[in-house]
Amino acid sequence: MSYSATELMIVNAARLLRDDDVVFVGVGTPNLACNLARRTHAPSLLMIYEAGVIGARPARLPLSIGDPTLVSGASAVCSMYDIFTFYLQRGNVDVGFLGGAQIDRFGNINATVIGDYEKPKVRLPGSGGSMEIAGWANRCYIMTPHQKRRFPEKVDFATSAGFLAGRWQREATGVRGRGPLAVVTDLGLLEPDETGEMLLTTLHPGATIEQARANTGWNLKIAADLRYTQPPSDEELRILREELDPQGIYLK
Amino acid sequence: MSKICSLKEAVQQFVHDGDSLYAAGFTHLIPFAAGHEIIRQGRRKLILARATPDLIYDQMVAAGCASKIIFSYIGNPGVGSLRIVREEIEAGRLEIEEYSHFGMISRLQAGATGLPFIPMNQTAATDLEHANPHYRRVKDPYTGKEVVVLPPLNPDVAIVHVQRADANGNAHIWGIIGEQKEAAFASQHVILTAEEIVDESVIRSDPNRTLIPDLVVDAVCHVPYAAHPSYTQGYYDRDNAFYLAWDKISETRQDTEAYLEEWIYTVRDRDEYWQKLGKETHTRLAVAPRWAAGVNYGEY
Numbered sequence: 001m002s003y004s005a006t007e008l009m010i011v012n013a014a015r016l017l018r019d020d021d022v023v024f025v026g027v028g029t030p031n032l033a034c035n036l037a038r039r040t041h042a043p044s045l046l047m048i049y050e051a052g053v054i055g056a057r058p059a060r061l062p063l064s065i066g067d068p069t070l071v072s073g074a075s076a077v078c079s080m081y082d083i084f085t086f087y088l089q090r091g092n093v094d095v096g097f098l099g100g101a102q103i104d105r106f107g108n109i110n111a112t113v114i115g116d117y118e119k120p121k122v123r124l125p126g127s128g129g130s131m132e133i134a135g136w137a138n139r140c141y142i143m144t145p146h147q148k149r150r151f152p153e154k155v156d157f158a159t160s161a162g163f164l165a166g167r168w169q170r171e172a173t174g175v176r177g178r179g180p181l182a183v184v185t186d187l188g189l190l191e192p193d194e195t196g197e198m199l200l201t202t203l204h205p206g207a208t209i210e211q212a213r214a215n216t217g218w219n220l221k222i223a224a225d226l227r228y229t230q231p232p233s234d235e236e237l238r239i240l241r242e243e244l245d246p247q248g249i250y251l252k
Numbered sequence: 253m254s255k256i257c258s259l260k261e262a263v264q265q266f267v268h269d270g271d272s273l274y275a276a277g278f279t280h281l282i283p284f285a286a287g288h289e290i291i292r293q294g295r296r297k298l299i300l301a302r303a304t305p306d307l308i309y310d311q312m313v314a315a316g317c318a319s320k321i322i323f324s325y326i327g328n329p330g331v332g333s334l335r336i337v338r339e340e341i342e343a344g345r346l347e348i349e350e351y352s353h354f355g356m357i358s359r360l361q362a363g364a365t366g367l368p369f370i371p372m373n374q375t376a377a378t379d380l381e382h383a384n385p386h387y388r389r390v391k392d393p394y395t396g397k398e399v400v401v402l403p404p405l406n407p408d409v410a411i412v413h414v415q416r417a418d419a420n421g422n423a424h425i426w427g428i429i430g431e432q433k434e435a436a437f438a439s440q441h442v443i444l445t446a447e448e449i450v451d452e453s454v455i456r457s458d459p460n461r462t463l464i465p466d467l468v469v470d471a472v473c474h475v476p477y478a479a480h481p482s483y484t485q486g487y488y489d490r491d492n493a494f495y496l497a498w499d500k501i502s503e504t505r506q507d508t509e510a511y512l513e514e515w516i517y518t519v520r521d522r523d524e525y526w527q528k529l530g531k532e533t534h535t536r537l538a539v540a541p542r543w544a545a546g547v548n549y550g551e552y
Binding site for chain 1: 278279280303304323324325326327329330333334338341342344350351352353354355357358360361372373374375376377378379380383397426427428429430431433434483485489490492495539542
């Protein structure tokens with residue numbers, strides 16, 4: 001079965017999730033990845049949302065982070081202060097999904113401004129929950145299309161921490177989270193080496209090293225043991241298209 | 253003591269030019285009716301605080317009500333950019349004070365609980381800490397490590413929309429309870445708008461659901477559908493189509509002005525607004541019931 005770049009990213013993000021993971025979910029493609037994982041290899045996945053919803057079982061595709069479908073049938077609802085403290089700051093969240101306009105060589109994310117903060121060329125929405133999720137979720141994953149403008153050598157503004165200027169620097173701050181463990185793109189996966197630099201470790205079927213290099217803003221290193229992903233299965237695509245996003249709102 | 257009054261009277265009495273205002277609600281229960289009333293009354297130089305300014309502040313900024321916004325995410329949720337706010341910031345016409353969600357909510361928590369400041373763990377990302385001087389660091393006296401601290405936020409007035417309240421202002425809220433309680437306790441004055449005004453006995457039948465007690469409330473206004481295009485859990489759905497439509501409307505000043513004229517300035521109140529939306533919208537946003545199991549408090 002043929003598939004789109006977005007479907008490819010969602011399927012590969014879903015495969016990174018484990019059965020007993022507690023996931024801080026965002027709307028859009030991360031929500032689809034979590035629901036796909038829950039319907040395939042991770043039935044015990046617990047989804048929590050920054051709006052303060054725990055154990056959501058959305059009956060329809062939520063269009064906003066605070067959609068009422070997240071509440072009806074959830075196991076618990078709490079305030080925002082509670083979700084960021086009892087759940088995230090306390091260490092009860094295994095996985096956070098992040099996105100942004102720019103991701104750099106050390107996995108730092110910019111969701112705030114392009115250009116100067118005081119006189120921005122483009123004003124972006126800002127942190128929302130991501131500054132704390134990036135610091136405190138045990139593992140973080142980033143989903144983004146592989147485009148040169150999205151992958152500069154250094155972000156204009158570090159809204160959320162990757163490995164800063166190197167893994168040692170993140171570790172020196174004492175934050176509990178282990179940082180971005182993978183960037184899932186439509187070409188493959190970038191993962192950090194021992195210094196925290198993001199390397200090309202995995203290619204999707206049909207993608208090439210040259211494509212990945214041409215679409216990255218720094219001199220992208222290639223892992224010695226470069227791997228290849230399995231294409232999305234018919235069952236994964238069926239669940240995505242028929243059950244999770246039948247109107248094709250995010251899959252297009 | 254009954255605090256029932258019209259929303260028009262509540263805004264006249266408690267919202268003044270130059271005030272700092274927190275219109276509460278994370279996606280859910282956003283008090284649009286009050287936002288529109290403030291626009292109609294022509295308030296100026298407001299300091300608008302909200303974690304997610306949402307369409308309510310985009311509209312208030314478009315109408316010229318604000319001189320500054322305090323926020324943690326300026327997007328149109330699920331759609332994209334908040335065009336008016338973004339344009340005003342990029343043009344340098346709107347002062348900003350920016351946090352992460354947790355920073356913003358922590359400030360309210362400190363304000364609501366009477367703390368001088370509130371500590372948070374470090375996040376390893378320091379650019380926002382440097383961009384906003386309210387972020388400071390202090391040494392944890394127990395471990396010697398640095399923690400990030402923020403001062404309390406105590407707005408002049410909070411506006412909170414709720415499912416049901418009694419005439420005194422005891423309010424039941426369910427569904428997403430974002431920061432309503434914190435905003436109410438942090439602010440000097442509180443205006444409640446409610447889908448339903450109920451007898452005190454209804455509130456007392458389920459005291460665990462009272463998120464906001466009458467002692468912090470100044471005005472209680474009966475305003476059904478006050479949250480549209482946001483939603484009220486169990487009463488009506490979020491109007492996602494309008495959130496998409498606003499993305500188009502707010503592309504040009506002309507269309508934005510036309511919207512404000514047609515849907516705010518020339519509309520008397522929320523009742524007229526809801527009727528103007530029409531049957532098709534009412535049907536589209538209607539929601540089937542899904543009741544909770546009852547709880548037994550016991551007769552003691």
